[in-house]
Amino acid sequence: DTAVSQTPKYLVTQMGNDKSIKCEQNLGHDTMYWYKQDSKKFLKIMFSYNNKELIINETVPNRFSPKSPDKAHLNLHINSLELGDSAVYFCASSQGGGFFYGYTFGSGTRLTVV
Amino acid sequence: DQQVKQNSPSLSVQEGRISILNCDYTNSMFDYFLWYKKYPAEGPTFLISISSIKDKNEDGRFTVFLNKSAKHLSLHIVPSQPGDSAVYFCAASPSGGYNKLIFGAGTRLAVHP
Numbered sequence: 001d002t003a004v005s006q007t008p009k010y011l012v013t014q015m016g017n018d019k020s021i022k023c024e025q026n027l028g029h030d031t032m033y034w035y036k037q038d039s040k041k042f043l044k045i046m047f048s049y050n051n052k053e054l055i056i057n058e059t060v061p062n063r064f065s066p067k068s069p070d071k072a073h074l075n076l077h078i079n080s081l082e083l084g085d086s087a088v089y090f091c092a093s094s095q096g097g098g099f100f101y102g103y104t105f106g107s108g109t110r111l112t113v114v
Numbered sequence: 115d116q117q118v119k120q121n122s123p124s125l126s127v128q129e130g131r132i133s134i135l136n137c138d139y140t141n142s143m144f145d146y147f148l149w150y151k152k153y154p155a156e157g158p159t160f161l162i163s164i165s166s167i168k169d170k171n172e173d174g175r176f177t178v179f180l181n182k183s184a185k186h187l188s189l190h191i192v193p194s195q196p197g198d199s200a201v202y203f204c205a206a207s208p209s210g211g212y213n214k215l216i217f218g219a220g221t222r223l224a225v226h227p
Contacts, residue, residue, distance in 0.1 A: 004157070033214075036196065043158070043217040047184050056214055089159050097213060100165075102205075105157030 003027050006091050006106035013081055015114055021076045021109045023091030029097060031055075032074040033103060034066060037088040049074055081113045117141045118206050120218035127225050130186045133191040135221050137204030140185065144216075145209035149178060152201045152220070161202075162189070165209075194225045 004025045013019050025032065033056075034046040048056035049068040063079040074091060088110050092103035119138045125151045137147075146164045149160035164171040164178045164187070171178050177190045187194055204218040 041201075041219050043205075045214040045216075048214065058214075092157070097207070097209075100146075100161060100163055102150065102160030105150075105159070105214065107155065108156045 002106075004091055004093055004104050004106040006089075006109050008109060009107065010110050010112075012112045012114065015081055015083060016080050019081060019111070020078070021089055021091075021111075023074045023076070023106060025072055025093040025104070026090075027093055027104060028095075029093035029104070031097070032068065032071070032073055032094060033092040033094075034074065034076050035090040035092060035105075037090060037108070038086070043090065047074075047076075051054045062114070078111075081111075083113050086111055086113045116218075117144075117215050118204055118218040120202075120221050121203055122221050124222040124224070127194045127223065129146040129174070129196055129225055129227050130193045133189075133190040133194045133198065133223055133225065135191075135202050135204075135223065137184060137189075137218055139187075141206070141208070141216075142185070143208040147178070147180060147187050147202050147204045148207075149176075150203040150205060150217075151198075151201060158203055178220045179191065191223075194223075196225050196227060199223055199225045214223050 008062045031050045033048045035043045047066040052068045065077045068074045088108045091106040094103045148163040149161040152158040180187045201220040203220045205215040207213045
């Protein structure tokens with residue numbers, strides 16, 4: 001039973017399209033995150049939600065909009081996709097700040113914009 | 115601005131020997147440090163953490179050492195096993211609230227027989 005599940009695992013789309021990535025966690029955690037792993041392999045935080053409330057919003061283009069319908073779900077919608085959006089996107093969850101036990105990550109969504 | 119640096123992109127170790135992975139940080143406000151392990155096509159998995167009030171934390175074959183004055187931490191794996199071959203990420207965060215984890219670029223460890 002997957003703790004943090006993301007769909008789809010792979011996404012290939014054309015520039016200018018709009019796409020969504022879904023994330024669900026069954027750990028009962030109260031905080032969820034979106035991280036982006038770029039071509040240099042750095043994992044950089046994009047957004048964080050605590051109990052459906054946005055608590056971290058990094059410098060991310062407005063084309064990226066997260067939505068958390070409940071504390072178990074955090075979806076990422078991307079408008080007008082650009083070539084530079086190609087990356088692996090990871091969803092994660094934690095209880096509180098995740099300082100001692102870390103975050104639990106999903107397996108990632110590889111987005112390729114052509 | 116890289117606040118967490120892993121200067122060795124790769125490390126090769128013989129099975130049974132010690133693996134030492136290093137990490138440096140620049141932000142003196144960091145209070146919590148974590149190591150993650152990542153296999154290809156999978157998400158990172160939490161390995162071990164340490165808070166700034168300690169200088170060592172052990173969990174089985176894994177030990178993390180923290181040197182606050184040098185802003186340096188290391189992960190020791192003893193003995194190394196082929197299944198340890200993966201990318202290891204160091205991460206850090208200030209304490210309190212819902213601060214974000216800041217990750218290094220990772221070190222690819224290869225353990226060969």
